[in-house]
Amino acid sequence: MNRAEFGFGMNKSDKLKNEIIENFGTPCAVIDLDIVERNIERVQKICDDAGVANRPHIKTHKSPIIANMQIKAGARGITCQKLGEALVMADAGITDIIVATNLLGAARSGSLSALQRRVALKVCADNPVSLTLYAEAARQADRVLDVLIECDTGQKRAGVETPGEALALAQIIKQDPWLDFAGILFYPSLDSWPETQVFFDEMSSGLAELGLTAKIVSTGGTPNFVNIDKLNGATEHRAGTCIFNDLMMIEAQVASVEDCAFNVYSSVVSRGGENRGILDAGSKTLTTDSGDLDGFGLILEHPNARIDRFSEEHGFLDLTKCNHKPSVGDIVRVIPNHVCVTVNMFDQLVAVRDGQIQSVIPVAARGKLV
Amino acid sequence: MNRAEFGFGMNKSDKLKNEIIENFGTPCAVIDLDIVERNIERVQKICDDAGVANRPHIKTHKSPIIANMQIKAGARGITCQKLGEALVMADAGITDIIVATNLLGAARSGSLSALQRRVALKVCADNPVSLTLYAEAARQADRVLDVLIECDTGQKRAGVETPGEALALAQIIKQDPWLDFAGILFYPSLDSWPETQVFFDEMSSGLAELGLTAKIVSTGGTPNFVNIDKLNGATEHRAGTCIFNDLMMIEAQVASVEDCAFNVYSSVVSRGGENRGILDAGSKTLTTDSGDLDGFGLILEHPNARIDRFSEEHGFLDLTKCNHKPSVGDIVRVIPNHVCVTVNMFDQLVAVRDGQIQSVIPVAARGKLV
Numbered sequence: 076m077n078r079a080e081f082g083f084g085m086n087k088s089d090k091l092k093n094e095i096i097e098n099f100g101t102p103c104a105v106i107d108l109d110i111v112e113r114n115i116e117r118v119q120k121i122c123d124d125a126g127v128a129n130r131p132h133i134k135t136h137k138s139p140i141i142a143n144m145q146i147k148a149g150a151r152g153i154t155c156q157k158l159g160e161a162l163v164m165a166d167a168g169i170t171d172i173i174v175a176t177n178l179l180g181a182a183r184s185g186s187l188s189a190l191q192r193r194v195a196l197k198v199c200a201d202n203p204v205s206l207t208l209y210a211e212a213a214r215q216a217d218r219v220l221d222v223l224i225e226c227d228t229g230q231k232r233a234g235v236e237t238p239g240e241a242l243a244l245a246q247i248i249k250q251d252p253w254l255d256f257a258g259i260l261f262y263p264s265l266d267s268w269p270e271t272q273v274f275f276d277e278m279s280s281g282l283a284e285l286g287l288t289a290k291i292v293s294t295g296g297t298p299n300f301v302n303i304d305k306l307n308g309a310t311e312h313r314a315g316t317c318i319f320n321d322l323m324m325i326e327a328q329v330a331s332v333e334d335c336a337f338n339v340y341s342s343v344v345s346r347g348g349e350n351r352g353i354l355d356a357g358s359k360t361l362t363t364d365s366g367d368l369d370g371f372g373l374i375l376e377h378p379n380a381r382i383d384r385f386s387e388e389h390g391f392l393d394l395t396k397c398n399h400k401p402s403v404g405d406i407v408r409v410i411p412n413h414v415c416v417t418v419n420m421f422d423q424l425v426a427v428r429d430g431q432i433q434s435v436i437p438v439a440a441r442g443k444l445v
Numbered sequence: 446m447n448r449a450e451f452g453f454g455m456n457k458s459d460k461l462k463n464e465i466i467e468n469f470g471t472p473c474a475v476i477d478l479d480i481v482e483r484n485i486e487r488v489q490k491i492c493d494d495a496g497v498a499n500r501p502h503i504k505t506h507k508s509p510i511i512a513n514m515q516i517k518a519g520a521r522g523i524t525c526q527k528l529g530e531a532l533v534m535a536d537a538g539i540t541d542i543i544v545a546t547n548l549l550g551a552a553r554s555g556s557l558s559a560l561q562r563r564v565a566l567k568v569c570a571d572n573p574v575s576l577t578l579y580a581e582a583a584r585q586a587d588r589v590l591d592v593l594i595e596c597d598t599g600q601k602r603a604g605v606e607t608p609g610e611a612l613a614l615a616q617i618i619k620q621d622p623w624l625d626f627a628g629i630l631f632y633p634s635l636d637s638w639p640e641t642q643v644f645f646d647e648m649s650s651g652l653a654e655l656g657l658t659a660k661i662v663s664t665g666g667t668p669n670f671v672n673i674d675k676l677n678g679a680t681e682h683r684a685g686t687c688i689f690n691d692l693m694m695i696e697a698q699v700a701s702v703e704d705c706a707f708n709v710y711s712s713v714v715s716r717g718g719e720n721r722g723i724l725d726a727g728s729k730t731l732t733t734d735s736g737d738l739d740g741f742g743l744i745l746e747h748p749n750a751r752i753d754r755f756s757e758e759h760g761f762l763d764l765t766k767c768n769h770k771p772s773v774g775d776i777v778r779v780i781p782n783h784v785c786v787t788v789n790m791f792d793q794l795v796a797v798r799d800g801q802i803q804s805v806i807p808v809a810a811r812g813k814l815v
Contacts, residue, residue, distance in 0.1 A: 096553045096554060097553060097554060097555075098554065099554060099815070100550035100551050100553065100554035100556060100815030101549065101550035101553075101815065102550065102814050102815070103815075134757060134758075156757065156758045158470075176714070176758060176759075177714040177715055177723075177725075177773075179471065179712040179714050179725065179773075179774060180466060180470035180471035180472065180473075180712050181470050183466045183467060183470065183712075184466060184468065184469060184470035185467075202715055202716070202773045204772075204773040204774045205714070205773070227717065231721065231761075232717075232723075232756060232759065232761070233714070233715045233717070233723055234715075234717070236717060236718065342549040342550050342553075344546070344547040344549050344575070344603070345571050345572055345603045345604075346572070347597065347601060347602075347603070347604070347606065348606065351601065353547075353602075353603055355546075355547075355549065355550055358732075358734055358786055359786060359789055360814055362728075362732065362733065363732065363733045363734045363735070363786075364728055364733045365733070386602060387504060387526065387785060387786060387789075388504075388526045388527060388546060389546075389602065389603060391601075391602070402574075403547075403549075403572045403574040403575070404549060404574045404578075415757060416728055416729060416733075419729055419757075420812075420814070421812070421814070442790075442791070442792050444472050444730055444790070444791070445469070445470030445472070445473075
């Protein structure tokens with residue numbers, strides 16, 4: 076007895092899979108617009124309730140269309156990680172942009188000054204070399220550049236590690252006619268918010284002595300929404316992953332499977348014996364970024380299948396724990412471990428709503444490495 | 446005393462670094478044409494000496510310009526992993542193409558039949574579902590499709606695992622008026638060449654009984670060049686990584702640092718204390734594909750620095766073992782662990798020769814996932 080005889084006709088999900096593969100082939104990146112919109116509203120409400128502005132990080136979706144959906148829902152502006160991303164967003168009419176990293180390559184290639192001529196950017200620095208390059212770019216653009224100081228309170232990523240270092244940079248900014256002090260950028264780990272408060276308070280006193288105030292005090296990260304009201308003085312929050320969510324966000328207990336808007340549709344292209352299967356989504360599609368999770372993604376149709384390892388264009392499945400195993404030709408939907416790096420492998424997202432294909436959204440800022 | 450006083454003026458390498466960052470910013474993908482040409486000649490000679498045809502896998506460079514350099518040097522044709530890659534290569538005039546994977550997505554989206562109408566492709570299968578889809582695509586294209594049977598002799602990747610299964614597929618191909626049996630595709634592991642010979646001999650007998658012969662018997666892999674004369678009956682070899690090489694190939698003892706043609710030029714954008722540094726090349730540039738090596742790439746200027754971990758746009762350096770530590774603003778050159786997936790993150794390669802920028806080569810088949 077096959078499924079149809081048992082009373083299961085082709086359901087909406089099967090119909091969509093066929094439409095996806097017939098129109099786009101596999102692997103294909105698909106987003107559910109209902110979930111995207113729900114995620115946008117949810118995040119905006121969290122920020123509104125906490126009284127901080129929402130400044131989504133576009134590194135996750137890299138799409139001006141989605142950035143404008145976020146702004147329309149109430150976001151103050153956007154965060155980018157690359158000057159090239161900011162350029163794509165500016166071309167779409169978005170002008171309130173923080174670029175949240177030291178921009179050395181873009182400053183020295185002239186692309187920073189070129190964009191600064193068009194849009195008053197807010198950039199970030201954690202060292203004097205960046206400030207020297209920024210001042211030169213601002214001079215070339217003939218427009219003063221707003222600079223935030225990036226501060227590290229325990230993550231050991233970018234950022235100065237003491238208020239003293241931060242204040243030394245603020246002093247340089249104050250003295251440079253081409254730079255304006257715009258504020259402070261934090262990325263606290265989940266448990267370093269008290270330390271962040273101490274850092275911020277000490278820095279605020281020092282800034283007051285310099286006659287400066289931080290107009291922007293930015294915190295970041297999707298898992299940190301649970302801490303959104305914990306830094307007294309914060310003015311805005313920037314988070315990226317929450318637009319789509321992924322297995323890392325489920326692991327961090329800030330999302331459930333129903334909140335994951337992004338799937339890779341992939342074909343089962345081979346079966347190697349009883350307990351092996353092969354997807355047409357490999358490391359060039361899902362990426363090897365495990366996010367410290369077990370396996371490389373959740374297959375919605377076969378949650379007990381483990382995406383075990385990759386070649387470049389194949390995902391190798393361990394089906395040992397599956398009672399119902401996939402067949403060659405089946406199309407499955409995969410939630411990736413880390414959606415930000417997976418979206419970045421695609422040139423476009425197919426947007427669906429209620430099981431129907433609605434539009435194709437270019438990942439317009441993909442590949443903007445500088 | 447600084448370097449200039451000590452007698453080191455700006456050398457050719459420093460001058461090139463400045464030209465790279467001023468013209469392209471960082472991170473930037475750079476290839477050395479002298480090394481590329483040497484690698485092409487070396488591989489062609491290995492194949493010529495062994496009496497097998499060279500059919501380079503273009504997944505590494507994804508560039509028709511470089512594919513045509515390989516063909517000009519004597520390669521019989523090329524290997525692709527995706528139909529979209531084959532399309533880009535066909536657009537550049539290359540017509541002798543094996544696509545070395547089950548093409549379910551491309552078959553069902555119509556792109557296989559569309560290309561088959563223009564170019565007589567050679568495709569691969571390890572199951573009957575693929576053959577059914579191929580026959581339908583060939584019928585739509587109104588041109589018989591050449592099919593190789595992919596066989597696995599121990600790698601546990603794609604491919605049928607027994608000569609019996611392979612012969613069953615050969616029989617289906619023989620009986621289908623839209624399919625022609627074109628040969629056999631092997632990807633032996635380094636130590637499974639004797640098993641591959643046994644598989645091939647048994648299959649050859651079976652094929653003879655069916656009245657079929659394998660026109661193409663293909664082996665693969667850069668590390669397998671050491672085994673190139675070990676399969677009696679092999680007609681050609683396909684390898685990709687050898688065009689550029691990487692740390693995995695050095696680890697496999699088939700290349701040295703001097704054979705690595707591809708570098709990511711990256712700026713040191715931050716230093717977090719004595720033993721930390723940050724590159725502007727993160728997981729969206731170098732990728733998290735470790736290739737089972739320690740760290741994520743070799744920094745030529747600081748071989749004792751360890752690229753420890755990534756965020757999306759930052760590479761975090763452990764400088765504990767460096768006596769001479771990099772400064773913010775320094776430009777360094779990184780050989781990646783796995784060059785195939787790193788090239789795939791870039792839209793273009795800057796080609797240099799003798800320290801001079803020669804041209805910009807588009808990674809034209811990047812992002813061709815279907």
